[in-house]
Every structure is written in structure tokens, then in C-alpha cells.
Amino acid sequence: MPQQRTGAVKQITSHANPIVKEIKGLVAQRKHRSQSGLFVAEGLKLATDALEAGWGVRYLALGPEARDNPVAQKAAATAKARGALILEVSTAVMSAMTRKDNPQMVVGVYEQNMLGAKDIDPTGTTLWVALDRVRDPGNLGTIIRTVDAVGGAGVMLVGDCTDPFAVEAVRATMGSLFHVPLAKMSKDEFKALAGKWPGTVAATHLKGAVDYREPDYSEPALLVMGNEQKGLEDDMAAACPTLIRIPQVGQADSLNLAVATGIALYEIRRKHLEL
Numbered sequence: 325m326p327q328q329r330t331g332a333v334k335q336i337t338s339h340a341n342p343i344v345k346e347i348k349g350l351v352a353q354r355k356h357r358s359q360s361g362l363f364v365a366e367g368l369k370l371a372t373d374a375l376e377a378g379w380g381v382r383y384l385a386l387g388p389e390a391r392d393n394p395v396a397q398k399a400a401a402t403a404k405a406r407g408a409l410i411l412e413v414s415t416a417v418m419s420a421m422t423r424k425d426n427p428q429m430v431v432g433v434y435e436q437n438m439l440g441a442k443d444i445d446p447t448g449t450t451l452w453v454a455l456d457r458v459r460d461p462g463n464l465g466t467i468i469r470t471v472d473a474v475g476g477a478g479v480m481l482v483g484d485c486t487d488p489f490a491v492e493a494v495r496a497t498m499g500s501l502f503h504v505p506l507a508k509m510s511k512d513e514f515k516a517l518a519g520k521w522p523g524t525v526a527a528t529h530l531k532g533a534v535d536y537r538e539p540d541y542s543e544p545a546l547l548v549m550g551n552e553q554k555g556l557e558d559d560m561a562a563a564c565p566t567l568i569r570i571p572q573v574g575q576a577d578s579l580n581l582a583v584a585t586g587i588a589l590y591e592i593r594r595k596h597l598e599l
Contacts, residue, residue, distance in 0.1 A: 331404040335412045339420045343383065343411065347421045347433060354487045361436045363489035365501075367428040371399045373499035375406075380435035385411040387418045389429040396430050403432070422491075436489055439478070439507035441517050450477035450544040451592060453585065454514060456560050457483045457551040464488055465496020466582035467549075472500035474593045477544075480507045482514045482560070515563040521546055526592075528584060529561045532569035539566055541592045549588075552581045 336344060349356040350364045357363050362382055365374060371384060372395065384403040390396035391412070400410050418427040446452070453471055458464050464486055471479055479488075485508075487493065494501055509517070518525050524541045527548035548564050550556030561567060570584055579587075 331406070331408040331410060333404070333410045333412065336417055337414060339417060341417075343409075344413075344417060344421050347383065347385070347431070348423065350433065351421070351423060351491055354490065357436070357487065357489050362433050363436055363494065364422075364491055365432050365434060365494045366422060366430075366491065367495075368393070368396055368399065368430045370494070370499050370502075371396075371403075371430045371432045373502045374432060374434055375399055375402050377502040379437065379502055381406060381408040381432055382435065383409050383411055383433040385413050385418060385421065385431040385433075387413060387415055387427065387429045393429065399430065437506070439505055441480075441507065441509040441513040444478070444480070444507055444517065446517075446521055446523065446544045446546070448544060449596065451475070451589070452477050452480060452544070452546045453589070454480040454482055454518075454546060454548045455485060456511075456548065456556050457554075458485050458549075458581065459552055460581070461486050461488075461490045461493035462496045463552065463580070463582045465493040465498075465501070467585050468493075468497045468504050468506075469500040470582070470586045470589055472497075472504045474589045476504065476589065478505035478507060480509060480514065480517075482509055483511050511557075511560060514560070518546065518548075518563040524566060525564045526566040526568050526588075527556055527561055527564035528570065528588065529556050529564075529567040530569075531561070532567035534566060534568045536568040536570050536588050536591055539568065541595050543596060545592050547585070547588055547592060549581060549585050 381403045384400055404410050468479055488506055523544040525546045
């Protein structure tokens with residue numbers, strides 16, 4: 325097995341540097357993230373989480389405050405040993421890269437990691453969440469974080485979902501992105517997977533007749549959630565044998581998607597684990 329190439333250290337002082345422009349593009353546009361297979365995560369905690377989880381790192385940018393921070397220096401040494409380019413930049417350059425007036429002291433550029441439908445193995449005591457056309461990056465990031473909190477196996481992104489590697493989504497995961505597998509698939513791929521799922525497939529739906537506390541959620545369990553505005557499409561709901569509802573007593577016509585997902589996830593876990 326060939327020895328891994330050690331990275332290097334580079335000082336950047338110009339906003340016009342090609343690497344600065346590259347990182348700005350990754351922050352700003354999904355197209356650049358999709359074409360390159362890279363994404364940006366801001367902050368020392370996320371850098372530490374990514375490195376501990378073994379994610380591939382392309383760049384690690386260090387602002388002036390990071391130079392005397394032992395945790396940041398350790399992260400930089402680890403990233404450099406794995407072949408990353410360590411960027412020593414000014415606060416002004418860090419602001420230009422992240423498009424923020426008060427940037428974090430550490431910004432990393434990492435390799436994306438995405439499964440497909442064929443990679444999912446629904447066995448044992450696993451718990452998956454499937455999201456149909458989720459649009460809000462904050463909701464998606466919060467759901468990923470909640471799946472991590474309950475020990476879930478991963479999140480399926482069905483159809484045209486928001487980008488899980490957008491800066492807003494990554495930030496909302498609080499590092500859980502690096503611990504929760506993601507799988508992207510079409511509706512047809514999801515329906516085929518749901519059709520042979522060996523455990524409970526439960527979906528929240530306006531036509532749900534079953535209180536979310538009633539099913540036994542036999543494992544492996546799959547919780548399916550719909551779009552923030554339109555809910556779960558009828559053909560997706562038809563692929564889910566159990567349609568559940570979360571009772572409401574106030575005047576709100578619906579719950580936030582991430583909140584509803586969290587309520588259902590903890591009920592599923594309550595049936596099998598002491599949480």
C-alpha cells in the first residue's frame with residue numbers, strides 16, 4: 325500500500341488567490357460543490373469532528389487566532405499528515421473566503437461522502453430516516469443532528485432535496501454530518517427499497533389515522549417525512565404501510581419538519597432503548 329503524501333503549509337495574503345476563489349465558490353454555489361465533490365465546514369469543532377471521523381480533507385485554513393491555539397494546531401498537524409494543504413491566512417482573507425465579517429478561526433474543505441440506495445443494508449436494530457424533497461438546509465442539518473442523537477443509522481434524501489453540504493446545513497448539524505451516513509436516491513429507488521424493507525415503514529401524513537405513539541416500530545425501522553410546505557406526496561405515502569399523525573391541540577396548522585421528526589424519532593427509540 326503506497327504511503328500517504330504529506331501535505332504542505334502555504335501563506336495566503338491576497339483575496340485574488342485561486343484557492344481563496346475556489347473556497348468562495350464552494351461556499352456560494354451548489355454547482356461548484358457538486359462538480360468538485362468538496363464542501364466547506366466552518367469552525368474548530370467541525371474540523372476536529374471531521375478529522376476524528378476520518379473524512380478526507382483538502383484544505384484547512386487557519387486564521388491568526390488559531391496560531392496559538394493547541395487544538396487548532398493539532399488539527400492542522402493531523403490534516404497535514406493526511407495530505408491536506410494548510411493555509412495560513414489573515415482575518416480579512418478568511419472573511420473573503422467565508423463571506424462573513426466575523427469568521428471562525430478554522431475553516432476546512434472536505435471531500436463529500438454520499439451513499440446510494442444500493443448501499444443501504446436494512447438489518448438488525450437500525451433506524452433510518454427518509455426525507456422527501458426537504459428544502460430548508462437548517463431543517464436538514466437539525467434532522468441529521470437528531471438522528472445522530474438517537475443513534476440512527478442514517479438519512480435518505482429522496483428526490484430534489486436541499487444540499488446537505490451547503491454551509492448552512494453543515495453548520496446546523498453541529499458536527500453530526502461526519503457521523504451520520506447520507507444516501508441520495510430517486511423516488512422510484514426509494515419505493516423499491518421500502519417495498520422490501522423488513523421492519524416498520526412509517527410516514528407522517530395528513531391522512532395518517534394512527535397516533536405516532538401506537539405502532540411498535542419493529543426493527544429495522546424507517547421513518548419517512550415529507551416536504552415542509554406540501555408534506556409527503558401521495559405516491560410516496562402509498563409506499564409506506566403505516567401512516568402516522570402527531571396530535572395537535574393548539575391553533576398551529578402544522579409542526580416544523582425538524583421538530584416533528586425529532587418527536588417521532590424519540591418515540592421510536594423509546595420503544596426499544598432507554599433514552
